[in-house]
Amino acid sequence: MSQNNQKPASDNLVISMEGVSKWFGEFQVLKDINLSVRQGERIVICGPSGSGKSTLIRCLNRLEAHQEGTIRVDGIEMHERMKNIDEVRQDIGMVFQHFNLFPHMTVLENCMAGPNWVRGVPKAEAKERAMAMLTRVKIPEQADKYPSQLSGGQQQRVAIARSLCMEPKVMLFDEPTSALDPEMVAEVLDTMVGLAESGMTMICVTHEMGFARKVGDLVVFMDEGKIVERNNPTDFFDNPQSERTKLFLSQILSH
Amino acid sequence: MSQNNQKPASDNLVISMEGVSKWFGEFQVLKDINLSVRQGERIVICGPSGSGKSTLIRCLNRLEAHQEGTIRVDGIEMHERMKNIDEVRQDIGMVFQHFNLFPHMTVLENCMAGPNWVRGVPKAEAKERAMAMLTRVKIPEQADKYPSQLSGGQQQRVAIARSLCMEPKVMLFDEPTSALDPEMVAEVLDTMVGLAESGMTMICVTHEMGFARKVGDLVVFMDEGKIVERNNPTDFFDNPQSERTKLFLSQILSH
Amino acid sequence: MYADTVIGDKLIRKPRFLLGLLAVAFIAFFTFNMADTIIGEFLRPVIGEPKESGLFGRSAAALVLAILFVGNLFVISLFPIKVQIGIVWLQLLLLFMAFFYSFDLKFSFIQSKIGFMITQGLFTTLYISAVSIMIASVIAIVGAVAKLSNNGVAFAIASFYTSLFRGLPLLMQVFLIYMGLPQIGYVIDAVPAGIIALSLCYGAYMTEIFRAGIQSIPRGQWEASRSQGFKFGLTMRRIILPQAVPLIIPPTGNQFIAMLKDSSLVSVIGVWELMFLARTLGQKEFRHMEMLITAALIYWCLTMVLEVIQSRIEKHYRQKGAR
Amino acid sequence: MYADTVIGDKLIRKPRFLLGLLAVAFIAFFTFNMADTIIGEFLRPVIGEPKESGLFGRSAAALVLAILFVGNLFVISLFPIKVQIGIVWLQLLLLFMAFFYSFDLKFSFIQSKIGFMITQGLFTTLYISAVSIMIASVIAIVGAVAKLSNNGVAFAIASFYTSLFRGLPLLMQVFLIYMGLPQIGYVIDAVPAGIIALSLCYGAYMTEIFRAGIQSIPRGQWEASRSQGFKFGLTMRRIILPQAVPLIIPPTGNQFIAMLKDSSLVSVIGVWELMFLARTLGQKEFRHMEMLITAALIYWCLTMVLEVIQSRIEKHYRQKGAR
Amino acid sequence: EVLDQIMSEGMLTVATDANWAPQSFLNDDNEMDGFDVDVAKEIASRMSVDIEFVTPDWSIITAGNWAGRWDISVGSMTPTTARAEVLSFPGVYYFTPTSFAVHEESPIQDKLELNGARICATTASTYELYLQQDLEIDAVGTPPFEYDVVPGEISSMKDTSTCLNDVRLGAGVRVDGVIGSLPALLAAKDAGFPIRIVGTPAFYEPLSVAIDKGDAELDAKIAEIVAAMHADGTLTEMSIKWYGIDYSAGM
Ligand SMILES: Nc1ncnc2c1ncn2[C@@H]1O[C@H](COP(=O)(O)OP(=O)(O)OP(=O)(O)O)[C@@H](O)[C@H]1O
Ligand SMILES: Nc1ncnc2c1ncn2[C@@H]1O[C@H](COP(=O)(O)OP(=O)(O)OP(=O)(O)O)[C@@H](O)[C@H]1O
Numbered sequence A, B: 001m002s003q004n005n006q007k008p009a010s011d012n013l014v015i016s017m018e019g020v021s022k023w024f025g026e027f028q029v030l031k032d033i034n035l036s037v038r039q040g041e042r043i044v045i046c047g048p049s050g051s052g053k054s055t056l057i058r059c060l061n062r063l064e065a066h067q068e069g070t071i072r073v074d075g076i077e078m079h080e081r082m083k084n085i086d087e088v089r090q091d092i093g094m095v096f097q098h099f100n101l102f103p104h105m106t107v108l109e110n111c112m113a114g115p116n117w118v119r120g121v122p123k124a125e126a127k128e129r130a131m132a133m134l135t136r137v138k139i140p141e142q143a144d145k146y147p148s149q150l151s152g153g154q155q156q157r158v159a160i161a162r163s164l165c166m167e168p169k170v171m172l173f174d175e176p177t178s179a180l181d182p183e184m185v186a187e188v189l190d191t192m193v194g195l196a197e198s199g200m201t202m203i204c205v206t207h208e209m210g211f212a213r214k215v216g217d218l219v220v221f222m223d224e225g226k227i228v229e230r231n232n233p234t235d236f237f238d239n240p241q242s243e244r245t246k247l248f249l250s251q252i253l254s255h
Numbered sequence C, D: 001m002y003a004d005t006v007i008g009d010k011l012i013r014k015p016r017f018l019l020g021l022l023a024v025a026f027i028a029f030f031t032f033n034m035a036d037t038i039i040g041e042f043l044r045p046v047i048g049e050p051k052e053s054g055l056f057g058r059s060a061a062a063l064v065l066a067i068l069f070v071g072n073l074f075v076i077s078l079f080p081i082k083v084q085i086g087i088v089w090l091q092l093l094l095l096f097m098a099f100f101y102s103f104d105l106k107f108s109f110i111q112s113k114i115g116f117m118i119t120q121g122l123f124t125t126l127y128i129s130a131v132s133i134m135i136a137s138v139i140a141i142v143g144a145v146a147k148l149s150n151n152g153v154a155f156a157i158a159s160f161y162t163s164l165f166r167g168l169p170l171l172m173q174v175f176l177i178y179m180g181l182p183q184i185g186y187v188i189d190a191v192p193a194g195i196i197a198l199s200l201c202y203g204a205y206m207t208e209i210f211r212a213g214i215q216s217i218p219r220g221q222w223e224a225s226r227s228q229g230f231k232f233g234l235t236m237r238r239i240i241l242p243q244a245v246p247l248i249i250p251p252t253g254n255q256f257i258a259m260l261k262d263s264s265l266v267s268v269i270g271v272w273e274l275m276f277l278a279r280t281l282g283q284k285e286f287r288h289m290e291m292l293i294t295a296a297l298i299y300w301c302l303t304m305v306l307e308v309i310q311s312r313i314e315k316h317y318r319q320k321g322a323r
Numbered sequence E: 001e002v003l004d005q006i007m008s009e010g011m012l013t014v015a016t017d018a019n020w021a022p023q024s025f026l027n028d029d030n031e032m033d034g035f036d037v038d039v040a041k042e043i044a045s046r047m048s049v050d051i052e053f054v055t056p057d058w059s060i061i062t063a064g065n066w067a068g069r070w071d072i073s074v075g076s077m078t079p080t081t082a083r084a085e086v087l088s089f090p091g092v093y094y095f096t097p098t099s100f101a102v103h104e105e106s107p108i109q110d111k112l113e114l115n116g117a118r119i120c121a122t123t124a125s126t127y128e129l130y131l132q133q134d135l136e137i138d139a140v141g142t143p144p145f146e147y148d149v150v151p152g153e154i155s156s157m158k159d160t161s162t163c164l165n166d167v168r169l170g171a172g173v174r175v176d177g178v179i180g181s182l183p184a185l186l187a188a189k190d191a192g193f194p195i196r197i198v199g200t201p202a203f204y205e206p207l208s209v210a211i212d213k214g215d216a217e218l219d220a221k222i223a224e225i226v227a228a229m230h231a232d233g234t235l236t237e238m239s240i241k242w243y244g245i246d247y248s249a250g251m
């Protein structure tokens, strides 16, 4: 992959958001978000439903346009007139909340497409890599099925494998374990821990607090479009600052 | 609503499955399933991804046809040539894993349709009931949006509200909290506990062990299409019998 | 469509439905006085001279027909579904042929002409249609993308194009191209003029079809594709269009089938295609009907071949794209 | 279509693209020797007598035109998008009108006939088309459901129907109904015969369109509806069809626009609709072109009105059904 | 029986073309007018009934089996034996000459120079049959003719006006000449088409009233009326009114 872009001023920042705001029509989804992520850092985003978590990470690869503030990925500013959006996106893997698999392609083809079509990896190698990733998420035997023939959890795992096949520099996960059973959750989280240890930069929207504690460098708590609190996991869970966070945590821990 | 159908032989059984098997082509998804649910009972189904949980509950309202064995709901056998499938289905609420909201109708209309169209509830009353249910799942303010404008968790809550509006006798939940944040999970589970206390019969596919412990009368563990273990929650969690269950539980409890 | 897991009782097995059907059939046959037809002849022993049998003969004939009709349906319903389809098709075909036969056609005349109609007429028709539909498809993809783009000039040109070429009668377009191009110095032959006119006209119709197909693919597919860094063209070609195919094929099939027949408009500029020959060959002896029916049957056969091809393609893509 | 959040640089602002465009335009205008046209007249001071200016005149004219063309595009691109669309439409319209004008038409003749064409011709055309498309839609829904059902007889009848009525040329159907029905004892008037033929023919085409639309709705929608106890008809009417509308509307719009013009086929049985009058009124004074162009413009205006209506309906349903 | 019906209803329904000036066309008041129309009106008035016109397509009229929708066709139809299998032709009411025309500036001066040239004709018309040397007209009183022009190539068009438009483009651009009925060619010339008639008429074709087959009474009645119209000069008068020449007698 291309060398990390080491802008002098950015101190190895892979992602930086400064004063980012976004509206859907009248409704402000994101309010003055500031966030920097250094290479290899693992950020966990949590917060109540509708607080703008998905929107935030979708802004990072510009699936959504923000209206105010600046977002930089790898030192490149994401804005309306940028030229190299496709290259930037190749380096940002994304696992969607709704999976968005390609229904007309088999599981294997879903995983091979990216490397083969845009990275120029030869078919045979792309296939090998895809099978390796599918094995990693424990569904190599489903390789020749179409997405519609899979259970919810299986689909989610394909979505993860598809992203990993692109060997991105940053991974964005939008609730990557929502459709999984606890066993599978554990396994997927293990996969993610493995990625984390290999130095991959990750931003993960999740409510798996175990994961946050284990691999998170920073936990960010959002509510109503604002970042309410950010802290390292230990402090976040054991010593939350804001009332809102305390309330949220009390809910999690109580059941 | 119509009186509970009290067949002498069924001992107030609302649902009974006897020797149910089902195949997708060559692949056997359900293997000789036996399960009886009495009125007011709460069953929790768990098990790894792809083990046939969704398929099982989809057989209960005959969204899927089974090939062997008998399924009875309210004493009525579910088979290919039954006459009153629509009446039976009206009494079985279902919350889908993928929500399946009607995209061309607002949230409110989604909730009003069932009572108004098939139960003959007048518009005004249906609306009132819908708003009550939406309030119960904490999204009354989204009533006039279309499903595509909602976040994942919001959509899931609409799906729950829509089912409840039909005031069914039995509720089938297919991972009803998968897209929710912990706070919301707590609230939705509270809603379900409330339903359980009001005597509603429920079958719930979920991995929320807290919920299983709190309200479940019976926990059923499935693997590879078979029911591997069934027990009351306390014994299930504290004293599992089969090796498979132990393995599964160890995964859950470890993170 | 969604095949339900519960099969209702077959209507045809319900005595009440059968009786109702019988009544409806009886009334229908009664209003169309069937005593004058061949049925009347068969019933001669019972009703006497058909022409003079009056109300009695009329109702007897209607009753016999109605019973035959319902009995037939009942018998058919006993067979497996594929056989059912086959039998019904065959019966309808025979009925239809009998209808043609009633026109009192001169078959020797048809026989003497059919060879030329196929070698000259059918060939020209197929050739013109196939070339035109291919050009039209290319125009349609470009047009659909332009109509969906946010480039003002492209949108304006594309929408002007669809509006104009859907708006003008095809005949007019053929004229304008055949007679208008010479005005600006280009004398063009009949066949190319016809192909240009057909391509432009159907391209406009198909632009709308492609647009609808492309628009129907959910946003999530675009996002998944673009977020992996697939460029616009790649996304369109490999992700969007293949999923749109099952939606695009049926109306496109419609257009191709319609074009087979619309290509007959180019006969006004003297291209000897199928319809032209049909209208021409019968002229001398006033045997228009013979020729028209022959042409119609040839068109019909062609259509059936196309329908089979269409359903194959559709099935292929639909299996893949099942959701 | 998916509107990306990144806007590429406008091509028209890139000097290289501009130069390329200029070259292409120059070559195009050069091949169509423009020196003989009015442009040549304007350039007379530079190139002398246009007819004799040879290669020099030809390239001068082409160059001037190419520069005008590219400059025009560049200027247009400076405006906001809505204005761009307006300007381009207007320019194309003028160009097209100029093309018509070049036919040297006698406008007084058009003026004297247009009233009758509209009151008699347009009215008949609209009336026949509107009635027919409504009947066709009803047939199409029934046909689509039958084609998707697992009832063998219904499927066979529906598929025979679509195959036959898409297969036979519309002209043939008009003949068969007009001349065939009398054979079995029913003498039918021209207008009803035309309406029946159009309805049956377009019903067959639209059956395919509706089928594709219904089939495209994901299984989950059926399941959600049926699992609430909604019966088949209710599900179809309230859940499936409304979602299928955005998919069905564009090809249906196509069909209606095509029908406006196909309804001219009923003129063979003596109905005085628009096209019939266009062909007839110009006959005596050899003013065919005048009449055809007038009819074409009337059709075009109608089409534009329909297009606006279509896009309104589509927008309405698409907003609702956004996923 | 058709005759009885006409008389009892007091209405004669006549099928004719509306596309065939000056025989029949829509005039400035958007009503049917022309030579055929006048003939039809005269027939009706001699039967002392009212008249009504319908304008079905040629192919529908010539298919026979009219099912009583209209009673007679006054549409300049050329009777031949083959056609008589389908319709009856009770009375020839005039003959039209068929001629050749070329572009004004064409070097061709006589029809014989058209031998081997590219000539435009209406598809499947008697003109085209003539060019194909396959014309047989066997009605009584038809003047004999010879095939003295053999074209090199026939350009077959839907109607004469399409041919005329091709001729207008210039001599030899698409075609060298056109064959058509003399009255139609003259009318076109009057309307400003740059054409010139060359040579004497190629042949004369008899044109008849037609009725559905199998009605001897009506046949006799029409034949009687047409004969009377010939005899008392009505047809001559009408022909002069519309064509300026008497075509009613032939030659
Ligand atoms: N296209 C849209 N138009 C209008 N409002 C929208 C749109 N998309 C999202 N929203 C609103 O923006 C808010 C944030 O949505 P988002 O999907 O980012 O929430 P989230 O934090 O990811 O929630 P969840 O945990 O439920 O997925 C929600 O209130 C939602 O209703
Ligand atoms: N239409 C189908 N055709 C073939 N196989 C199918 C089909 N639907 C489901 N399956 C297979 O059946 C098995 C059970 O699926 P099911 O959806 O019931 O699993 P599940 O227990 O609900 O899993 P999850 O927790 O991931 O939702 C899976 O292995 C799946 O691949």
Ligand SMILES: [Mg+2]
Pocket (backbone or CB within 6 Å): A053, A054, A055, A097, A174, B151, B152, B153
């Ligand atoms: Mg989200």
Ligand SMILES: [Mg+2]
Pocket (backbone or CB within 6 Å): A151, A152, A153, B053, B054, B055, B097, B174
């Ligand atoms: Mg499931």
